[in-house]
């Protein structure tokens with residue numbers, strides 16, 4: 190395994206479960222670092238998606254795969270939480286939800302939504318979707334659980350600098366040369382440094398996250414997780430209550446063909462432009478006061494379709510890539526981990542729900558923005 194973010198850990202955990210013990214997880218930074226995409230206390234999980242394949246896949250993830258992780262962890266990792274979806278762009282969700290009628294998503298008026306979900310005002314959302322499958326993922330606890338399971342296999346402070354496929358796959362690393370029979374690359378925004386052909390389609394995009402203290406209770410379970418869908422996909426915001434930290438998390442969902450440097454140093458405070466963007470959103474959409482009390486930085490790896498790449502290299506089935514999680518990959522980790530593990534061992538998966546949509550996750554190196 191190359192990379193120990195959530196996808197690398199999930200894949201390695203699935204490999205272990207399938208009996209693969211001759212396994213190393215190489216991570217360039219110390220475990221628990223905050224420079225990739227997988228740090229922080231919480232993430233949203235939901236069924237509401239603008240493409241029905243994700244709505245379908247989430248049924249497997251919520252129904253079977255997260256519960257299996259929770260049973261193994263001996264603790265809840267998903268915390269049930271109301272979830273709302275609003276804004277002028279929610280039509281794209283309504284259509285795909287219609288294709289999967291078993292999902293429990295309710296549609297209510299803005300008037301009812303204002304009563305049920307203060308301090309939201311819904312000024313430009315005559316209809317609001319309430320997704321009853323939403324939860325807050327205890328992201329850092331999930332990372333710790335997987336790290337603990339893999340403690341004998343993780344080698345951190347080990348950067349892979351070169352991959353040379355021969356009879357064995359040769360890796361040049363900062364901790365010396367290594368060889369392996371199979372390699373799964375889950376290097377997040379650094380992936381195209383190792384697989385340069387993916388540079389056009391894998392676009393890292395920094396994300397600035399603000400924490401706002403509000404008058405209402407902002408505890409997990411009380412305050413909704415929410416997505417505001419603007420007219421255009423890149424005019425979207427989201428937020429959620431956070432474990433053990435004051436304030437509601439709020440950010441713009443920055444998609445599209447950026448090309449940010451994943452090694453950029455992260456500042457201490459929310460950059461002025463991002464703060465103004467989030468404050469303007471709060472003023473339009475929430476009643477009462479909201480005070481900025483904290484900041485986090487994170488990074489997405491966007492693809493042009495926002496579909497993940499879960500495939501082997503076209504010319505070498507021994508090397509599998511999991512990348513392009515486009516800001517929505519955490520909730521899928523139990524599924525994507527199993528997919529990548531099975532692709533590495535067998536070349537196909539035991540998940541018919543995934544196999545049905547496999548073409549959408551194929552290795553795709555061209556840019557299509």
Ligand SMILES: Cc1cc2nc3c(=O)[nH]c(=O)nc-3n(C[C@H](O)[C@H](O)[C@H](O)COP(=O)(O)OP(=O)(O)OC[C@H]3O[C@@H](n4cnc5c(N)ncnc54)[C@H](O)[C@@H]3O)c2cc1C
Pocket residue numbers: 191192193194195196197215216217218224225226227228231232233234347348349350375376377378379380383396398440486487488489511512514515516517518519520521
């Ligand atoms: C602000 C923010 C909010 C998000 N909210 C949600 C949400 O609510 N719900 C949701 O489902 N998803 C969410 N996501 C997306 C989700 O967190 C990501 O899709 C997921 O974390 C991607 O994980 P990864 O393992 O692919 O990448 P990463 O976490 O970036 O891991 C890649 C790892 O590979 C290592 N690596 C890279 N190159 C090398 C090398 N050469 N040698 C060794 N190691 C290397 C890196 O150091 C890193 O640890 C959010 C993301 C962000 C940034």
